[in-house]
Amino acid sequence: METISIINAKDYVDQKVRIGVWLTNKRSSGKIAFLQLRDGTAYFQGVVVKNNVSEDVFKLAKEVKQEASMYVTGTIHEDKRSPFGYEIEIEDIELVGQSEDYPITPKEHGTDFLMDHRHLWLRSKRQFAIMQIRNEMIRATYEFFNKEGFIKLDAPILTGSAPEGTTELFHTEYFDKDAYLSQSGQLYAEAGAMAYGKVFTFGPTFRAEKSKTRRHLIEFWMIEPEMAFMHQEQSLEIQERYIAYLVQKVLENCDYELDILGRDKEVLKRYTELPYPRISYDDAIKLLQESGKFPDVKWGEDFGSPEETYLAEHFSKPVFVLNYPKAIKPFYMKPHPTREDLVVCADLLAPEGYGEIIGGSERATDSEYLAEQITKAGLNKDDYEWYLDLRRYGSVPHSGFGLGLERAVTWITGEDHIREAIPFPRLLNRIYP
Numbered sequence: 001m002e003t004i005s006i007i008n009a010k011d012y013v014d015q016k017v018r019i020g021v022w023l024t025n026k027r028s029s030g031k032i033a034f035l036q037l038r039d040g041t042a043y044f045q046g047v048v049v050k051n052n053v054s055e056d057v058f059k060l061a062k063e064v065k066q067e068a069s070m071y072v073t074g075t076i077h078e079d080k081r082s083p084f085g086y087e088i089e090i091e092d093i094e095l096v097g098q099s100e101d102y103p104i105t106p107k108e109h110g111t112d113f114l115m116d117h118r119h120l121w122l123r124s125k126r127q128f129a130i131m132q133i134r135n136e137m138i139r140a141t142y143e144f145f146n147k148e149g150f151i152k153l154d155a156p157i158l159t160g161s162a163p164e165g166t167t168e169l170f171h172t173e174y175f176d177k178d179a180y181l182s183q184s185g186q187l188y189a190e191a192g193a194m195a196y197g198k199v200f201t202f203g204p205t206f207r208a209e210k211s212k213t214r215r216h217l218i219e220f221w222m223i224e225p226e227m228a229f230m231h232q233e234q235s236l237e238i239q240e241r242y243i244a245y246l247v248q249k250v251l252e253n254c255d256y257e258l259d260i261l262g263r264d265k266e267v268l269k270r271y272t273e274l275p276y277p278r279i280s281y282d283d284a285i286k287l288l289q290e291s292g293k294f295p296d297v298k299w300g301e302d303f304g305s306p307e308e309t310y311l312a313e314h315f316s317k318p319v320f321v322l323n324y325p326k327a328i329k330p331f332y333m334k335p336h337p338t339r340e341d342l343v344v345c346a347d348l349l350a351p352e353g354y355g356e357i358i359g360g361s362e363r364a365t366d367s368e369y370l371a372e373q374i375t376k377a378g379l380n381k382d383d384y385e386w387y388l389d390l391r392r393y394g395s396v397p398h399s400g401f402g403l404g405l406e407r408a409v410t411w412i413t414g415e416d417h418i419r420e421a422i423p424f425p426r427l428l429n430r431i432y433p
Helices: 006-012 056-063 111-116 125-147 186-196 234-255 257-261 265-270 281-291 305-312 367-377 381-392 405-413
Strands: 014-030 031-040 043-049 069-078 086-097 169-175 177-181 196-206 219-228 278-280 319-320 345-350 355-362 398-404
Touching: 006 014, 006 086, 014 056, 014 086, 031 056, 043 056, 111 398, 125 196, 125 234, 125 257, 125 405, 169 278, 177 305, 186 196, 186 219, 186 398, 196 305, 219 234, 234 257, 234 319, 234 345, 234 355, 234 398, 257 265, 257 319, 257 367, 257 405, 278 281, 281 305, 281 319, 305 319, 305 345, 305 355, 345 405, 367 381, 398 405
Parallel strands: 043 086, 278 319
Antiparallel strands: 014 031, 014 069, 031 043, 069 086, 169 177, 196 219, 219 398, 319 345, 345 355, 355 398
C-alpha cells in the first residue's frame, strides 16, 4: 500500500492508500463522519462510515480536534460534487499529534488576530492558494530568465551606499563602518551585466517607508534583470513577455488554487495577450487633468495610488507609462535624447487598481554625467567609484527593471492587501511572528 499526497489522488482512484494529513474541519451525520483534510498539497474530504470501521476508529473520527495530525488509510473515490473531484473512504486512522483549542476556528476573525497567528493562518485554504501561486511565479521566473539566456547574480544584502538615497534605508553598523540593508540589487546587477551580458537578481529588499497602504511592505522580494547592449524598447518587450509568461504559467499550473480564490481566469487570460499599451508621462498628466477628478495634479509630480488606478482603468491590460521627469527619478537613469527635463524610463501599471508592478529604465552611460548626478543627489561620490568604473571600462547601452514579487502576486491572485502575498509580512507596526 502506497503513501501518497492528496494532490495525486487522481492517479489512485479505487486504490487503497495511506496519507499523512491534518484535520481542518469536520461534521457528522448519524452513522457517517465527514473529515475535511489537508496535507500541504491540497484539501479534500475523508468519509468514515460507522458500519465499515472499528468502533475505535469511528469514535476517533467523531472526537478528533481541528488541526490534529494523523495518518488515514482508505480507498480513493471520484467525487464530482467537490471542487477537488476526489475523496477518500477511510477505514483506519492513526493519530499522530493532538491539537487542543486551535485558535483559528472556522468562523470570521479580525485581521489583527489573524496576523498575530500568521504562523497558523498559513494553513488556511486561501493562504495555501496564494502561497502556491507565489511559488509558481518564482518557479516560472527562473524558467523564463533561463530560457532567455540570463544568469542569476546574487547581489549583497548589506551595502555601504544606496542607489536611491539613504532616507528610507535601515542603518546598521558594519564593524567600524556604516552599512544599510539593501533597497535594490540593481547597481550590482549592472556590474553583472557588464561581465555576463544578461543577469537577474532575486532577493529580499528593505524600505524604511512609514507607509500603511495596502500596496507596501517593509521587507519584500525583488526580481531585477539587467541587460547589456540593450535599449529601453527592447527592455519593454522583455518586461511584457515576462509578465505574460507569469500569468500564463499560473493559469496552466494553478487552476485549483485560482478556483479556491475565486479569481476570474478570463480576465487573467487578457493579460497574456501582447503587446501591452504604452502612454507617455505627458499624455498621462493630460488624461488626469482632463478627467476633472484630479484638480491638483501638476506636471512634474509622481503618481499616487488614485492616479495610477485611474490611468490603468483606461486599458484592459497592463500599461507602460513612459519617460517621467528627471527631477522625480533616481540619478542613474539615461537622460532623454531630445528633452532635458525627462529620463528614458517606464513604469508598468497593473489593471484592477493594483498600481505599479515594474519600474525600469535605460541607464546613463556617461561617467561624467553620472558623477554630476550623484553629487546633485547629495550622495558621496567616493561610495560610487566602483559604479562609475562600469562606464570607464567598455561602457555599453544597457537597460533593466525591477518587479516587486508581492505586488505582482497580489494582482494575479486578486487579493485586497499585499500582506497576504508573503508568508510573514513585515509592516510598519508588525514584526511578530
